[in-house]
Amino acid sequence: VLVQLENEQKKSDEIASTIVKPFVSETLVEIPGLKNVAETSFQVPYEIGIVRQFPFSSTVQRMSVIVRVLGRPHMELYCKGAPEVIQHLCNPDTIPENFSSVLNQFTVQGFRVIALAHKKLESKLSWHSAQRIKRDKVEKDLTFLGLLILQNVLKPETTPVITQMKAAKIRTVMITGDNILTGICVARDCGMVDKSEKVLLAKVGKDDEGHYLTFDTAHSGGFTDSIETSQEKNTTRINMEKGENYHIAISGQCWTLMREYFPEYIKYVVAEGTVFARMSPEQKVQVVEEFQNLNYVVGMCGDGANDCGALKAAHVGISLSEAEASVAAPFTSRVPNITCVPNVICEGRGALTTNFSVFKYMALYSIIQFVSILILYTACTNLSDPQFLYIDLFIVTLIAIFMGYTKPN
Template sequence: MLVCVVPEDFAEVLEDYTKQGFRVIALAHRRLESKLTWHKVQNVNRDQMEANMEFLGLIIMQNKLKAETSGVLEDLRRAHIRTVMVTGDNLLTAISVARDCGMIPPQDQVIIADALPPKDGQAAKITWRYADNPSKHVGKAPCLEEVEINLEDVRHTHKPQDQYHFAMSGKSFAVITEHFQDLLQKLVLRGTVFARMAPDQKTELIEALQSVDYFVGMCGDGANDCGALKRAHGGISLSELEASVASPFTSRTPNISCVPSLIREGRAALITSFCVFKFMALYSIIQYVSVTLLYSILSNLGDFQFLFIDIAIILLIVFTMSLNPAWKELVSRCPPSGLISGPLLFSVLTQILICLGFQTIAFLWVRHQAWYHIWTPQSDACNSSLSANLGPEHNSSEERDVHNIKNYENTSLFYVSSFQYLIVAIVFSKGKPFRQPSYKNWPFVVSCIGLYIFLFFIMFYPVSAIDEFLEIVCVPFEWRITLFFIIIVNAAMSVLVETLVLDVVLWKLVFSRDKQGGYGATHAAPTTQGGIDLWGAKCLSWLCCRRRKVPKARYMHLAQELSVDPDWPPKPTTTTEAKPPLPGNPPENGSSYQIMADS
């Protein structure tokens, strides 16, 4: 207790320093009785020991932001990744630091939720108040520049009531968690600063964010963060001591610059997994189509053809196509989160149809050539004059192809399908925005170039030893040119569908998550081209996604509800009071509340 010796302006001075972002420690002392020995002092209750103390003063400390912090938070903001501060510091200090580092923009309002538990028969209540006047911080914004503002942009900007953040202390968070369960999800949707938080409260906050379908990453550097680091979807420890035991990732760099790097690497790894999965799926389907078409004429691929495809092509491509490093920047576009997703299924199905179509064309077209007939060693299309000079006794002694492997259909499909493996590998091995371009993956580039050279060589310059080993037959040079054009058109269609139709049209207009809204998205005014894209998005969404009216994520659904709620956010002149549930009629979400205006 410091009743008589505390200055009257103590609260004002403390608030002034904490609003500036300083850490404040109060000093006080008390002279103990002489009969208290060292061992007796150890057993004295802390409340008794700290009673009737004499106030000495305040220690003001400044913990400056690290140079990397503001830049990292700006990168996360541009990527539409929401950031939340969970700290043990004073609430006003935390709000000041959040403004200084850019976590809270200068023009945004901060609403503090002061929650009080039930007392003397009164219900728990929350008092709402502004932390400060946002206009005071406009001058502190770093790197302000003159920009030209299009008047058409004004009507597309956020309304003032949408630019707010909630802040609360650990005591208020505990009261809200216990008595305002149905209000908690609404608060975490816009909660940015949580101060004076105990270790278990940090874990509860992670769980509250996950309850509205957020994917939560936690970055901490102390033993107090162990529970939250373990509970989050991805935990990053900045310390190699206690926190590193509970965290899946440990950074040797003692700042948050590792967060964007980890996200970029994770997205690149996810896209790489999808690329390899799609390639292996297409590899199986391409080979299945080739075998099915050959079965129709009682033929098949040869043993060494299978061996060449599986080892020389597939094994080499799979090992090298996954070596693309992560993209150097963190982008706002999110990769697909599962194998059963629109972009991935569209990509696989369209490539299957393209490969099926061109193999079928080659299979049927070769049978309509003027030189086509059932192949025998004497009736080779490249050596048709040989059969006229050989007698029937030579034909009868020639070894026959009992498995019907050597024929024109087999050879044509082998050439086309071999190139198709390389085409889909290149098409699926995407670079930006999640991975570095494929041309920087030198093992993959060298492998593809080497395989292309070899396949073109054996197709245009047949070598008898290689043809005999792979069990392929010689075809006229004109048909090789025809196969070459079939392969070129196949490659052009695959690239066109994957890059233009999927990446540009469908992803931007249908599959893009940015069109679904949600907290953290930056909505800019559409340009003329943007207006066309938006109109196209509405048309394609109506055609392709008519059943996805309601967002799947809980936080998006809440954001839509709150955007049309006239009583949200609570005004600083109001108090939210918990209402006890009626007997036999418990509230749907575990609690109930009413908003009352202050008198």
């Protein structure tokens, strides 16, 4: 059970912290390290106080909490985040040898994987010191605990909408903060990438001669080897000028390196890219802007605070929630799925078609009336006032009414 203080109580007593305790009946535990106390029971409730929270940041891709169990003389740190980030923060001795293989095993199946780590802090760390300490001072030399596996089930409306968009020749891409293998699996499941289509993973490496760009082949069941496939063993040579039938998947780290060392290839990657994974909010904005530089009309769907920048940068932003994203997006969906996207497109195309029809009608009507009057002037005559009134009141009004009832094609 998570017990949080009310706002008024927080203001009056800032030292009190959020408490986590068992959901069932009160559990009593012995105070650790307390010995040789005769005939006295020193049991305390099992409660964990959250001393400080380091909130999640898309830049560091992790969050942490400093906690203290009631009765213990020291505090502890618990951290969760992207597996590749937590791996570098942990003591290498605590990382299992099969870490990469197990991670790939779950990510290629479309699971969302979160790594967990722990650290026992020094007993001399006080409450006031914990409030001032920087996160990089404590988020190091962690003990790896394990992987938390979460399943993201596709909403039943997603695949039919993606299929409808592809049938309408509307290109769909994925920009996500998840693992790139998870993104590829979800893209195949929802129909962005057909089961038989080829997916290439963009990688930027470095050797003695400098940085190089490679594309490793991904198959339906995952990569032929691990992510660290060697350049000589599994590199697919492609001619990006000819536009072969393939999809490109790229991570946020590779995106940054490409913009720095291979900016001339960015437009080709964007033109063929389908999965943009591990993207920060700034990188999502950059991807949207690159599509716009290729003269795409970009529509963006998002439901979180990390999507606000991209929703604002896109030509059409659609928020799938009424939280932070709805502030930046001009459209907010009442349903938390992408069924609203075809409706927005149809409404936009219908409005555009109506506008063009009205413009063409008004232009043609003016030209016809102008030519008619010129012809009448040659015969030294003109339309009378009742005739002008009849044309404007009956003919024009009726046509305008029926044009308003015309449905989009």
